Amino acid sequence: xxxxxxxTRALEQAxxxxxxxxxxxxxxxxxxxxxxxxxxxxxxxxxxxxxxxxMLVLRTAAKALGNERLDGxxxxxxxxxxxxxxAAIALARVRKVVYGAADPKGGGVDHGPRIFTQPTIHxxxxxxxxxxETRAVELLQEFFRxxx
Amino acid sequence: xxxxxxxTRALEQAxxxxxxxxxxxxxxxxxxxxxxxxxxxxxxxxxxxxxxxxMLVLRTAAKALGNERLDGxxxxxxxxxxxxxxAAIALARVRKVVYGAADPKGGGVDHGPRIFTQPTIHxxxxxxxxxxETRAVELLQEFFRxxx
Numbered sequence: 001x002x003x004x005x006x007x008t009r010a011l012e013q014a015x016x017x018x019x020x021x022x023x024x025x026x027x028x029x030x031x032x033x034x035x036x037x038x039x040x041x042x043x044x045x046x047x048x049x050x051x052x053x054x055m056l057v058l059r060t061a062a063k064a065l066g067n068e069r070l071d072g073x074x075x076x077x078x079x080x081x082x083x084x085x086x087a088a089i090a091l092a093r094v095r096k097v098v099y100g101a102a103d104p105k106g107g108g109v110d111h112g113p114r115i116f117t118q119p120t121i122h123x124x125x126x127x128x129x130x131x132x133e134t135r136a137v138e139l140l141q142e143f144f145r146x147x148x
Numbered sequence: 149x150x151x152x153x154x155x156t157r158a159l160e161q162a163x164x165x166x167x168x169x170x171x172x173x174x175x176x177x178x179x180x181x182x183x184x185x186x187x188x189x190x191x192x193x194x195x196x197x198x199x200x201x202x203m204l205v206l207r208t209a210a211k212a213l214g215n216e217r218l219d220g221x222x223x224x225x226x227x228x229x230x231x232x233x234x235a236a237i238a239l240a241r242v243r244k245v246v247y248g249a250a251d252p253k254g255g256g257v258d259h260g261p262r263i264f265t266q267p268t269i270h271x272x273x274x275x276x277x278x279x280x281e282t283r284a285v286e287l288l289q290e291f292f293r294x295x296x
Contacts, residue, residue, distance in 0.1 A: 049206060068192065083266070
């Protein structure tokens with residue numbers, strides 16, 4: 001499947017992260033076809049353990065909208081979100097999550113705690129996976145191979 | 149049990165949040181007896197769905213230390229952390245989490261996804277609960293009663 005324009009943009013963000021020495025994961029937050037935020041992992045740069053790509057776009061978009069709830073917003077991210085990001089996505093009421101590659105070790109959507117299936121969750125976004133998967137995996141493999 | 153000085157400070161932060169119209173939850177991040185950060189819920193003020201007290205002190209402390217890993221740091225928080233905060237606490241390698249009141253509906257440590265018990269988690273902090281519980285619950289009850 002060809003990646004959507006939004007996933008293409010998320011992949012470009014992931015590439016930019018790799019160039020900065022950060023784990024190459026990118027995310028884009030979209031409302032009604034308009035990109036509200038596009039960013040990538042900045043954990044090292046910001047000395048911020050929470051600065052995953054998803055968290056940064058959620059925060060930027062919520063600030064832009066002046067509302068902590070991102071109703072009707074869709075999140076595109078190159079890797080399956082971890083438990084922190086998945087829970088933040090639910091808190092923000094994101095409508096749909098589209099992710100590239102699955103993450104059996106660190107993922108929190110279709111692996112690990114499977115956050116959106118928890119009975120206590122307040123909001124369950126629609127989830128689509130595998131869009132742009134090949135390139136997303138390639139970027140991560142290149143990055144970790146170079147560091148071994 | 150008498151609350152520790154750090155939990156007392158977290159409770160004061162929770163009170164300050166209530167006075168600002170935010171859900172009254174406070175947190176303190178400590179390293180070697182030194183308070184690196186003390187803050188409370190600012191979701192509404194900052195239009196930030198991730199601005200829970202725990203996330204704010206993790207981020208402030210990591211920035212202060214210039215390191216995204218908070219080795220040897222302990223987190224005091226008035227309510228059981230949600231899944232997002234629990235996962236962030238694990239990512240930040242916090243040594244110990246001391247929380248006041250349990251949160252059967254929204255908690256992610258001893259309820260819901262029980263983040264620290266997940267087989268895929270990279271770090272499991274020590275957890276102590278029930279410190280300052282009575283006052284923590286009282287603050288939340290007063291807050292929600294006034295809003296009903």
